[in-house]
Amino acid sequence: MDGTLLVKALMALSPVVLLLMLFDRLDVFNVIRMRTILALLGAGGAIAAFSFIANWRVMDGFPIGMGNYSRYVAPVVEETLKAAPLLWLFFHNRIGFKLDAAIAGFAIGAGFSVIENLWYLFTLPDTNVSAWLVRGFGTAVMHGGATALFAIISHEMTERQAEASAATYRFNPLLFLPGLGVAIVVHSAFNHLGGQPLLAMAATLLLIPATLFLTFARNDRAARQWLKTDQARHIQLLADIRAGHFADTDAGHALTALAAKLPTQRASALMQHAELNIEMVLRAEELILAAQEGGSVAITDADREKLQRL
Structure with a gap:
């Protein structure tokens, strides 16, 4: 290579x-691992x-010229294909915060662009x-x-449904159409600026990172608030267990009913496990909050002894 x-x-x-x-470094919770x-x-x-093959096949059915195809059809084909892995992640509940959704989407789009650019590098080296x-x-x-915008909007749509009807939540493909529509429009708008490549590049560099950074800032605040709320709930739950009030709660009724079906020794171990599990969750929340605030x-x-017991 010269x-x-x-x-x-x-x-x-x-x-x-x-x-x-850079986006991965902004993920304080590090929910998405590097291997993912x-x-x-x-x-x-x-x-x-795959999209190279799909585009050539689809193009045969749309005799509208390469320019119009790249503006109106290719964005639909490519963004739909890029959305597929994210749909799998959402279906299997593998995405937590919006930041994780954005990183997952950006990673898919990055992988797409790397292969696409490598192809053009070796076919159009001059x-x-x-x-x-x-x-x-x-x-x-x-x-x-x-693809990151598709993931962010889809996360927002599914999160709203989960909050509204968590007990009856089901995976609904229709909730992903708004995000897919936005991704297609962004892609098509970029391709419409094919005659003004520097303007297209400038607009992309200005709008895409800015939108994602704003999303990350909002996600950080929301995640911190969620963690503090969850921590307060666990503190109260642990206090109820130690004060003997846990049996009066819904969770306590369920655990007591389960313990009643076990031998005495195993029933005692079950209750100890519940208390120890909450202790370790609280400890983990303490560590995460400290890391978020720059401390250690x-x-x-x-901690190691409790984890071994657990």
């Missing part, structure tokens, strides 16, 4: 990957390869450097951002 091609490769591939790494992010990158890459500047800082970031709490031998 020096010029290396520069082109760096411009085409590095911006979206660096942004993904790598898997999502791989999924995005596989979707890019394209000038400015074109790769636009593809790296514009097209690639657009792919990541569009040492894990003690007592």
Whole structure:
């Protein structure tokens, strides 16, 4: 690989990957592990390869010219394909906070753009450097951002339904249509600026990261409030257990009914397990809150002993 091609490769591939790494660092809870992010990158890459085939097949049925196809049809095909892994994650309840949804979506889009740009690098190696500047800082970031927006909006829609009817919540594919629509519109709008690539790149660099950073800031506040509320609930629950009031609660009734079916020794162990489990959850919440606020709490031998008992 000569020096010029290396520069082109760096411009085409590095911006979206660096942004993904930055977004991952903003995830204080680290719910999405690195191996999951790598898997999502791989999924995005596989979707890019499949989309080449899908686009050529679909294009045969739309004799509208390459320009119109890229503006109106390709965004529908590609954003629908990129949404598929996220639908799987939502279906299996693998996404917690909006930040996790955004990172997952951006990772899929990043993987898609990396494979797409690699393909063009090796098929169009003589394209000038400015074109790769636009593809790296514009097209690639657009792919990541569009899928991240789909994930964020879908999270909002499903979260609202869960809050409204948590007891009867069911996976509803219709809730994902608004997010998919936004992703398609963003992708199509970018492709409409094909004759003004620098404007497309500037708009993408301004709007996509800004939108995601605002989402991350909102998510951080919401997650912190949720954690503090959950911590207060666990503190009260532990106090009820130690004061002997736990048996009067709904959870206490259920646990007591279960314990009644067990031998005395195992029933006692069950109640001890419940108390110890809450203690460890509270300890974990303390550690997470300390990390969020920039502090640190040492894990003690007592913590290790309790974990071993658990």
